[in-house]
Amino acid sequence: MEYKDYYKILDxxxxxxxxxxxxxxxxxxxxxxxxxxxxxxxxxKFKDIGEAYEVLKDPEKRKAYDxxxxxxxxxxxxxxxxxxxxxxxQQGHAGGFGGGGFDFGGGDYSDFFESMFGGAGRRGSRxxxxxxxxxxxxxxxxxxxxxxTGTSRTITFQTPExxxxxxxxxxxxxxxxKIPKGIKKGGKIRLKGQGGPGHNGGAAGDxxxxxxxxxxxxxxxxxxxxxxxxxxxxxxxxxxAKVNVPTPAGTIKLSIPKGSTGGKKMxxxxxxxxxxxxxxxxxxxxxxxPPANDEKTTRLYEQMQELNFNPRPGFGN
Amino acid sequence: xxxKYSIVKLQDGRLLDDEEELTLMQLCRICKxxxxxxxxxxxxGILEPKGKHISSWRFTYLERDKVRxxxxxxxxxxxxxxxxxxxxxxxxxxxxxxxxxxxx
Numbered sequence: 096m097e098y099k100d101y102y103k104i105l106d107x108x109x110x111x112x113x114x115x116x117x118x119x120x121x122x123x124x125x126x127x128x129x130x131x132x133x134x135x136x137x138x139x140k141f142k143d144i145g146e147a148y149e150v151l152k153d154p155e156k157r158k159a160y161d162x163x164x165x166x167x168x169x170x171x172x173x174x175x176x177x178x179x180x181x182x183x184x185q186q187g188h189a190g191g192f193g194g195g196g197f198d199f200g201g202g203d204y205s206d207f208f209e210s211m212f213g214g215a216g217r218r219g220s221r222x223x224x225x226x227x228x229x230x231x232x233x234x235x236x237x238x239x240x241x242x243x244t245g246t247s248r249t250i251t252f253q254t255p256e257x258x259x260x261x262x263x264x265x266x267x268x269x270x271x272x273k274i275p276k277g278i279k280k281g282g283k284i285r286l287k288g289q290g291g292p293g294h295n296g297g298a299a300g301d302x303x304x305x306x307x308x309x310x311x312x313x314x315x316x317x318x319x320x321x322x323x324x325x326x327x328x329x330x331x332x333x334x335x336a337k338v339n340v341p342t343p344a345g346t347i348k349l350s351i352p353k354g355s356t357g358g359k360k361m362x363x364x365x366x367x368x369x370x371x372x373x374x375x376x377x378x379x380x381x382x383x384x385p386p387a388n389d390e391k392t393t394r395l396y397e398q399m400q401e402l403n404f405n406p407r408p409g410f411g412n
Numbered sequence: 413x414x415x416k417y418s419i420v421k422l423q424d425g426r427l428l429d430d431e432e433e434l435t436l437m438q439l440c441r442i443c444k445x446x447x448x449x450x451x452x453x454x455x456x457g458i459l460e461p462k463g464k465h466i467s468s469w470r471f472t473y474l475e476r477d478k479v480r481x482x483x484x485x486x487x488x489x490x491x492x493x494x495x496x497x498x499x500x501x502x503x504x505x506x507x508x509x510x511x512x513x514x515x516x
Contacts, residue, residue: 125489130481131503141488230442247422271422284425285473301442303476304425315515322515371429 099207101147101160109161113152120148146204156212163211228300229255229291236307237274239314239321239343242368245276250304254291272304277370279319280308314343319374321367326383327351342366342376349378357382433462433470443479453482456497 102109107119124145125131129138150156204212233252250272253265270289278284283305290300308316315322325340335353339346344366359380367374387393440447453459454469458478461469478500485496 121489128484128488130484131499145488227441273422273424275425275427278427283428283473283477285428286423286425289423303428317511317515371427 097205097207099143099147099205101150104143104147105151107151111151116148116151120144120152124148143205146208149204150208150212159211224295225297226257226294227297228293230300231255231290231302232305233302234305234307236309237278238309239311239316239368241274242278242280242306242308242316243276243343245274247271247273252302254300256291257294270302274306277319277368277373278306279368279370279374280306280316281318282306282370313341316368319368319370319372320377321374322377322379324381325349325378326381327355329382329384332356332380332382340378344369351380355380428473433472434475436461436466436469436471439471439475439479443476443483445479445483449483450479452493453479456493458482458493458497458500 102111105111105116105119105123107116111119124141127137127141127144129141132141150160231252231254233250235248235250237246237248248271249269251267251269254268255263256266258264268289270286272284272286274284283303286302286304288299289302292299313323321343323340323342325338327336327338330336331338331351332355333353335355336351337348338351340349342363347363347366349361349363357380361378361380363376363378365373366376385392387396434442436447436450439450450459451466454461459471459475461471463469481500481503482493482496485491485499486493491499
């Protein structure tokens, strides 16, 4: 079990006042909120910040943490404190965890927190009435080609379960999921009844899987539209040509119109991800110049120089 | 020697685009929020259900994400509804700009 330095997590001094602690917590919560910050690890950071604040904002818990926290590995103190804290909590002093009638998400504390403050922080339910299982949200990434054809993936995830004594435990679950053809980037799949189990005969929750597309060296994807760059030789663009273009659905022969320029985009309607409303494939031309590092090429460039072509007409000279 | 196999059933994933639409009460149930919160979100313009009257309102499953994000912002960051609406709008703008940036 890892010791958690709650002061360090919140980046505050040990002597921080309640007001400054609250300000710092709110600042960090805004920064790392998983709905706002999509960077990897933001979710965990947000949980750590919440846990640290949960302890340090409560004078009783803060006192205990200051006293025992760093020596937590010394088991006897741990046991004594935990017992005392539980009695204190049962007398109705330690509060602030409970929720109202609706679930607004919440307590998911570290082992360190659990061992110090027991299950007091867990949101659980001791209700005897039926309760629907938790929905589980997860995401997986698939190659773009699989989005065109459909695929299947085995996923392992943790599902929250409310135990008989009201605490929440996470259990591992494995599912083999069929991903239908035509899923767009960021699209979602619902697996009915595959979330957390219900309580007291309540229905199981659902599972929601967000599909991401693996980065690809040729393509960028946005929803069901696909973007790619097509390198062309100057004469292919100037004179027109037919070139082979690899698309995620296979190679096609593309006619390059005469007089094309770099940056020009061609839209191949319906050649994006074949979803219910199929996406388009956008091909952007990029002119690639042959390097003038041999005599023949240099001579050809010199001949072109005679054209007196001005590539900068807007510069006024 | 016996070999143990664990058979994992293939679950058919269902695209949410193809899902049936949700009534107000169904949306409340899957998001675990009171109807008053959905009404506030509709009044704020965050959700735009099909149908004129509350009884005929229909939402899509994709709106579940918006409701959940707003629920978290209200609770975790203590913003009010107009603040949550602004945050959602800015998050959508950031996602658009990131997509544009990735394409370049």
